[in-house]
Amino acid sequence: MRGSRFPSLKTAGTAALLSALMLGLSACSSGDNIRDGNPPPTGDFEITSGAIAPLMEGADDPLFIPVNLSRSNGYAGTVTLELEGDTDADVSNLSVRLSGDELTPGNDSGGVLLSLSIADLPLQPHTRSLTLVATDGVDEHRLPIDVQVEPVDAPDIYLLAGQSNMVGFSGDGTRNASPGGPDESDSRILQLNGSANDQFSVFTTEASFTDVATNVQSPAIVVAEDPLHTPRDENGIDGAAKSLDFIGLGLSFAKQAVLNTTRNVILVPAAWSGSAFCTNQDGPSGQWNAAASTSSELGNTLLFDRAVTRANAAIAETGGILRGILWHQGESDSNDRCAPLYADNLRQLAEALRQTIDADRRGADLRKADANIPFVVGTMSRGDDVAVFSEAKQLVDLAHRGAPNQISHTALSNHDDLLPPAYPCGNDGCIHFGAEALREMGRRYYAALQRAARN
Numbered sequence: 001m002r003g004s005r006f007p008s009l010k011t012a013g014t015a016a017l018l019s020a021l022m023l024g025l026s027a028c029s030s031g032d033n034i035r036d037g038n039p040p041p042t043g044d045f046e047i048t049s050g051a052i053a054p055l056m057e058g059a060d061d062p063l064f065i066p067v068n069l070s071r072s073n074g075y076a077g078t079v080t081l082e083l084e085g086d087t088d089a090d091v092s093n094l095s096v097r098l099s100g101d102e103l104t105p106g107n108d109s110g111g112v113l114l115s116l117s118i119a120d121l122p123l124q125p126h127t128r129s130l131t132l133v134a135t136d137g138v139d140e141h142r143l144p145i146d147v148q149v150e151p152v153d154a155p156d157i158y159l160l161a162g163q164s165n166m167v168g169f170s171g172d173g174t175r176n177a178s179p180g181g182p183d184e185s186d187s188r189i190l191q192l193n194g195s196a197n198d199q200f201s202v203f204t205t206e207a208s209f210t211d212v213a214t215n216v217q218s219p220a221i222v223v224a225e226d227p228l229h230t231p232r233d234e235n236g237i238d239g240a241a242k243s244l245d246f247i248g249l250g251l252s253f254a255k256q257a258v259l260n261t262t263r264n265v266i267l268v269p270a271a272w273s274g275s276a277f278c279t280n281q282d283g284p285s286g287q288w289n290a291a292a293s294t295s296s297e298l299g300n301t302l303l304f305d306r307a308v309t310r311a312n313a314a315i316a317e318t319g320g321i322l323r324g325i326l327w328h329q330g331e332s333d334s335n336d337r338c339a340p341l342y343a344d345n346l347r348q349l350a351e352a353l354r355q356t357i358d359a360d361r362r363g364a365d366l367r368k369a370d371a372n373i374p375f376v377v378g379t380m381s382r383g384d385d386v387a388v389f390s391e392a393k394q395l396v397d398l399a400h401r402g403a404p405n406q407i408s409h410t411a412l413s414n415h416d417d418l419l420p421p422a423y424p425c426g427n428d429g430c431i432h433f434g435a436e437a438l439r440e441m442g443r444r445y446y447a448a449l450q451r452a453a454r455n
Contacts, residue, residue, distance in 0.1 A: 044075030046141045047134045055116055057123055058152035058361055062097070062113040065145070067132065069108040077136040079103045081110055086129040093117045094128070103134070116149065118321065118362045120372040120453045122261035123151040154361050155190070155264040155320040156257065159311050159353070160228065160250050161288075161303075162329035165381070165438075166271035167197070167229045168248020169427040174435035175226050175245040182439055183226050183247050189254040191224035191267040192314045193217040193232050199285050209286055209302040210309045220317045221266065226251055228269040246427075247435055249378075252442025253326065257449075268314045270307035276332035277345040283332055289345065290352030297337050304349065312358045321360045324449045325353055328378040328441075330400060331431060334393035343399035343406065350375040350407045370408040374452035376445050377403045378413040381437075383430025384420055404455065411452035413444045 049067050069079055081101045085091035093116055100110030112132065128147040133140055160166055177183045195202050195215055208214045217231045225232070226247040233241060254265045274283035279299040286306065287299030314320060327350075333342050351369035359367050366373065377400045380386075380393070389397060404410045418437040426432030433441060 044071060044073045045077070045079055045134065045136070045139075046070050047079075047081075047132060047143050049112075049132065049143060049145065054148040054150045055114060055128075056150045056152070057093075057116045058118040058154070059115065062095075062115045064099070065112040065114065067100075067110045067112060069103045069110075069134065071105075071108065076105045079134045079136050081112075082133045082135070083112060084131045084133060086131065090128045090130060093119055114147070118152050121450065122156050122257075122263065122323065123149065124260070124262060125150055151262050152321070152361060153263070155266050155318050156261055156323040157266045157268060157311070157314050157318070157320040157360075158250075158253070158257070158323055159268045159307060159325045159357075160248075160271055161307050161325065161353075162271045162327050163275045163283075163332055164271075164273035164431075165331075165378070165433055166248060166250075166326065166328040167269075167273050168227055168246060168250075168438055169273070169432040170246045170248070170435040170438050171426050173245055174426075175247045176435075177226065183251060183435075185223050185225050185251075186255060186258060187223060188258050189224045189251065189265045189267070190221050190318075191228055191250075191269060192310055192317075193220055193222045194229065194269050194310055196231055197229060197272045197284065203284075203286070203302075203306075206300075206302060209306040212309060212313050215306065215309050216313050220313065224251055224254060224267050228267055229271060247438055249328070249433075249438045249442040249445060250326070252439040253445045254442075256443055256446035257323075264318075266314055266318055266320050268307075268310050270303075270310050271328070272303060274332055275303055275329065276338065277341065277349075278333055278335075278338035280332050288329070288349060290348040290356075295341070297341065298345070304352070307353065308356050311353075315358050315360050319361065321362055322357060322373055324374040324376065324452075325350065326376050326378075326445055326449075330380050330396040331393075334380075334390065334396045336392050339392035339395040342396045343402065346377070346399055346403060347407050350403075350410065372409045372453060374449045375403075375407060375410045376413055376448045376452060377410065378441060378445065379415045381425070381430050381433055382416050382419060383423075383425045383433075385425075385429045386431050404452075409452050409455055411448035411455065413441065413448040415441055415444070 047069055049065055052065050081098050083096050095115045097113040126149050130145045132143040175183045222232045225242055227244050228250045230242050230244050250267050258265045272284050277288050278297050286302030288303045289298050289301045290304050354371045354373050355367055379400055423437040424434040426434040
């Protein structure tokens with residue numbers, strides 16, 4: 001049975017330089033790493049290839065695999081080269097060009113140029129099974145090539161946005177960061193060292209929301225530690241980097257993400273308690289609107305702008321790839337004047353973040369409204385004292401649940417069952433999830449992100 005063919009496989013003469021992101025690969029010679037069970041060469045020709053370095057996802061230059069044709073018994077025909085993948089997975093994101101795809105007497109050397117664009121989800125090291133086919137229209141020789149793929153050398157970045165349940169209000173003393181504890185730090189999970197959510201001494205002007213020096217503390221990238229939205233203090237009391245002892249969902253999310261990547265995970269905290277799309281007397285001076293509006297109900301764009309600034313800073317500092325956006329918000333917009341606007345505001349936010357955040361190693365093509373940068377929305381708490389939603393809150397809840405149908409590459413993280421007594425509530429009652437719920441939410445957010453990437 002034939003394998004999966006590559007579209008537009010052959011080029012005449014020397015292959016043009018490949019555009020976008022490319023990778024290297026390892027090929028097999030006729031005697032090395034060739035899979036068992038292949039038929040012996042037929043006709044009066046065969047092809048061979050030497051071993052080459054691994055194929056790196058997102059490499060700047062294509063990898064060249066030399067191919068040589070051996071003739072016997074006076075064979076003088078013209079042989080054409082093609083490349084197949086054994087399965088669709090073997091050719092996913094792989095671009096191929098053939099140099100010297102027609103081998104003629106006196107010209108028995110050609111080659112394969114391979115590049116691998118960066119996948120939507122992080123890759124693990126793996127092997128791709130390809131077959132180089134040489135044929136003269138009657139006889140053919142098939143050369144198996146096992147390609148060793150290495151993931152792109154760049155960390156995975158995730159933006160955390162929304163209000164208090166994304167910040168994490170699990171309750172004082174609920175963090176368990178002791179060795180082996182559920183909130184223990186991991187050296188492969190890092191965070192942007194963002195400034196505190198303080199509108200009285202830090203974010204005092206509109207310009208401060210987009211000022212990198214105001215947003216990012218030194219050192220800019222540190223080991224992630226709860227609470228993520230509190231900056232690290234190298235001179236903290238008793239050596240503690242963070243004086244507060246509550247948690248959010250971000251670290252639990254990252255502990256799932258790091259299992260499926262060989263690179264570091266970087267969290268970008270950008271949420272703010274009490275924040276909304278509409279103006280809110282009890283919230284911060286910044287709002288989440290993706291663009292200025294003429295609506296008297298909607299506020300400004302300052303928190304959106306701040307989130308973009310922080311994501312850009314993380315990309316610039318680490319060379320990382322924006323792999324997803326986590327959103328938990330809605331309580332502060334659950335009123336009669338704001339709730340009817342919520343679904344459209346949420347869609348505009350997700351699409352504008354994808355368009356506005358600086359391009360990363362995946363390139364400018366991924367800065368469009370429907371780009372596969374997963375957007376995950378979480379449901380609000382249904383704990384004891386907020387179990388019955390008002391009509392306005394139901395409208396916001398419906399917007400959350402409908403988001404996967406309205407926004408591309410979006411998924412819902414459902415928390416309806418995270419209820420007391422199994423999941424105690426957090427600060428100020430059940431409007432806030434407690435520590436056990438937040439840890440479980442992080443795991444669910446990661447599962448939802450994987451669904452969103454595949455939608």
